[in-house]
Amino acid sequence: MRRRTFLRGATAAATCALMAPALSAPASAALASPFRPLASDAARRIGEHYLARNPDQRSHRALVAGLGCSAGAGWREACDAFGAARQADFRAGRTLTVDGWLVAEAEGRLCALLLCAEGGGGC
Amino acid sequence: MLKDLRDLPQDTVIVADLCIIGAGAAGITLARRLRGQGHSICLIESGGFEFSEPVQDLYKGGLVGLPYQDLDVARLRFFGGTTNHWEGMCAPLMPMDFDRRSAVPLSGWPISYGDVARYYGEAQEVCQLGPLRYGLSDWLEAERRLPDLSRVLSRVYQYGPPARFGSVYRQELVDADDVTILLHANVTEIMVDDGGEVVRGLRLATLDGTTATARSGRYVLACGGIENPRLLLSSDQVHTAGIGNGHDQVGRYFMEHYEVWPVDVAMTAAKEKVQPYFGFNVDGLYIKPCMVLEPKVQESLGIANGGAVLDSTAYNKDVTGFVALRRLLNGVREGDMAEAREALPLIFSDLDDVAQGAWRKVRGQRYRPLAEDRQAVSVKIYGEQVPNPDSRVTLGDERDALGMRRPVLDWRLTDLDRHSGVTSARIIGEGLTGEGAGRARMAEWVEDEGWPDTLEGGMHHMGTTRMSADPRHGVVDTDCRVHGMRNLYVAGSSVFSTCGYANPTLTIVAITLRLADHLSTRMAGVMQAVHGAGD
Numbered sequence A: 001m002r003r004r005t006f007l008r009g010a011t012a013a014a015t016c017a018l019m020a021p022a023l024s025a026p027a028s029a030a031l032a033s034p035f036r037p038l039a040s041d042a043a044r045r046i047g048e049h050y051l052a053r054n055p056d057q058r059s060h061r062a063l064v065a066g067l068g069c070s071a072g073a074g075w076r077e078a079c080d081a082f083g084a085a086r087q088a089d090f091r092a093g094r095t096l097t098v099d100g101w102l103v104a105e106a107e108g109r110l111c112a113l114l115l116c117a118e119g120g121g122g123c
Numbered sequence B: 001m002l003k004d005l006r007d008l009p010q011d012t013v014i015v016a017d018l019c020i021i022g023a024g025a026a027g028i029t030l031a032r033r034l035r036g037q038g039h040s041i042c043l044i045e046s047g048g049f050e051f052s053e054p055v056q057d058l059y060k061g062g063l064v065g066l067p068y069q070d071l072d073v074a075r076l077r078f079f080g081g082t083t084n085h086w087e088g089m090c091a092p093l094m095p096m097d098f099d100r101r102s103a104v105p106l107s108g109w110p111i112s113y114g115d116v117a118r119y120y121g122e123a124q125e126v127c128q129l130g131p132l133r134y135g136l137s138d139w140l141e142a143e144r145r146l147p148d149l150s151r152v153l154s155r156v157y158q159y160g161p162p163a164r165f166g167s168v169y170r171q172e173l174v175d176a177d178d179v180t181i182l183l184h185a186n187v188t189e190i191m192v193d194d195g196g197e198v199v200r201g202l203r204l205a206t207l208d209g210t211t212a213t214a215r216s217g218r219y220v221l222a223c224g225g226i227e228n229p230r231l232l233l234s235s236d237q238v239h240t241a242g243i244g245n246g247h248d249q250v251g252r253y254f255m256e257h258y259e260v261w262p263v264d265v266a267m268t269a270a271k272e273k274v275q276p277y278f279g280f281n282v283d284g285l286y287i288k289p290c291m292v293l294e295p296k297v298q299e300s301l302g303i304a305n306g307g308a309v310l311d312s313t314a315y316n317k318d319v320t321g322f323v324a325l326r327r328l329l330n331g332v333r334e335g336d337m338a339e340a341r342e343a344l345p346l347i348f349s350d351l352d353d354v355a356q357g358a359w360r361k362v363r364g365q366r367y368r369p370l371a372e373d374r375q376a377v378s379v380k381i382y383g384e385q386v387p388n389p390d391s392r393v394t395l396g397d398e399r400d401a402l403g404m405r406r407p408v409l410d411w412r413l414t415d416l417d418r419h420s421g422v423t424s425a426r427i428i429g430e431g432l433t434g435e436g437a438g439r440a441r442m443a444e445w446v447e448d449e450g451w452p453d454t455l456e457g458g459m460h461h462m463g464t465t466r467m468s469a470d471p472r473h474g475v476v477d478t479d480c481r482v483h484g485m486r487n488l489y490v491a492g493s494s495v496f497s498t499c500g501y502a503n504p505t506l507t508i509v510a511i512t513l514r515l516a517d518h519l520s521t522r523m524a525g526v527m528q529a530v531h532g533a534g535d
Helices: A003-022 A028-032 A041-053 A060-066 A075-092 A105-117 B025-034 B053-059 B113-117 B120-126 B170-175 B227-234 B271-278 B295-301 B321-333 B337-348 B351-362 B415-434 B505-534
Strands: A095-098 A101-104 B002-004 B012-015 B018-021 B041-044 B062-065 B152-159 B179-183 B186-192 B199-205 B211-215 B218-221 B257-267 B280-282 B285-293 B306-312 B376-384 B392-399 B405-411 B438-442 B488-490
Touching: A041 A095, A041 A101, A041 A105, A060 A105, A075 A101, A075 A105, A075 B415, A095 A105, A101 A105, A101 B415, B018 B025, B025 B041, B025 B170, B025 B505, B113 B505, B120 B505, B152 B306, B152 B415, B170 B179, B186 B227, B218 B227, B218 B505, B227 B392, B227 B405, B257 B415, B271 B280, B271 B285, B271 B306, B285 B295, B285 B415, B306 B415, B321 B337, B321 B351, B337 B351, B376 B415, B415 B438
Parallel strands: B002 B179, B012 B211, B018 B041, B018 B218, B041 B179, B062 B405, B218 B488
Antiparallel strands: A095 A101, A101 B438, B152 B285, B186 B199, B199 B211, B257 B376, B257 B438, B280 B285, B285 B306, B306 B376, B392 B405
16 A cells, blocks of 8 residues: 555544534434445555454444444544544554554544445445 | 884883773773873774774674674774774663563673763763763753653764764873883784683784784773674683683674664654754754663563664665765766766755755764655664674684684574564554654565565674673673683673663773773772782
């Protein structure tokens, strides 16, 4: 993955956080709502990589819980929790390597969530 | 005073209270510290005051194991030794470097950090450095720094002028009545009495055939991490395996500071915050920030020490404007027009860096690249090589012009070294990314086996006569005296039990000052006994 492609993909997660305030759909079915952020190829790849390493997390519920959200959380909650979870992961060394790039587990989870929301990832 | 062995009669016998073999950082420091105390000191140097090709040839040797700089390139054999081409880059060892660490085999010095640290202040002056302050916050205010990273200490290297010991301290020693600098004198054998515990003299020779003997009460070997074991191993008339080598320890544990670039970072921090990490000046002193994993983190991860610096990736690849200008000039000088042609567009695409580099050069400052927004940086690791008995200096079959067997260096790193360097860089990459300063990527070689083609050593030769409490695990005792010998000592980085990440010269000087205090006490005791007997 080239630097520019990766950076675009990895920041999909950050973009998600920016979009969160505009996502008004409440919890429950919100993760499948049409307002969900679109995953780039790089984000999908990160998501696939994360799920390949963590096959037990191939579900919305597990991924959302991993981000520190309650079971019924929507995109907004997930994105709100993301920033702190990402920083905590990097500080603690909870990272994975995707094509050499260091990715926080929280980033991997969020990308996996995007992938699942699109119906991929075997969720 | 000054003498040249080539000018002395054949088979002269030189007598002194103390013979120091080698006039590099250690030898010169020792002579300076002990002069004026009523002892006669003979400082024996193989070369003269200037570089000489035939003398330098004596430093040639063989290489096996990992790729390494030719041995006659990695060091210099004339008055001042390798300080004649060092960069002046200094940092002290850390307290943890002296500790026993569970993951690092044979770690733990038999002396404490405090035993050495009390000499660091004076060593700073000897090396012409600034105050003994090595925290980044001592030199750079918080608003100019990148965010502090979790699990990481922010430290610095200090760069001296660099101090060329041979030039800076030459006149002082030439003028000293109690110090004799003996030039062009090569020690070809350390002669031991039949009992095997006392050195009774040194066999000396010049390249033009003059021979002599030097005798003294005590002897200090201060020739560097390759030549020290070479001389001990070569002196095999009484101890057939070499002096101090009863347990096959001499020459083993050769350690280097390996240099690798395991992580690149696409920085997103403002260029003003990145720039100081490429180096900055404070009151004429050049400071380079350095990141080190906290000791407890190293311990919990089971890795050795390592210092990480941020370098411009373009600088690493020799493609910044000013470096390209140097390449162009070198290409023209050497008639390599292909090199010159390649450099030209790099210069025109980076004129700001050319201008800045030229301006710094005019002002006598070190070049450091100009940071840009979205700067690509490489995390460079100066890694602590862990003690490894298979990494070693031995004697080869080839002989030099004096008939002495040339050394062979077998530099070997271990999986732990690789793991330590990669892990340190990774954590720093994680830290920078987590704090929003950039996005880190592991270098491609990290995913493969082995070491990258760009692996280098810092030309620091350490550990080959390591300090140990037990003769089975080293060559010198806590006083730097060769185990089993009464009057033979070793000075320099060859006595390091472990090497930390810090460049060795500051610690060489500090430990030599400590040795000087020991010798001063011992020799004062001898004088008192002599004078007392006469009363």
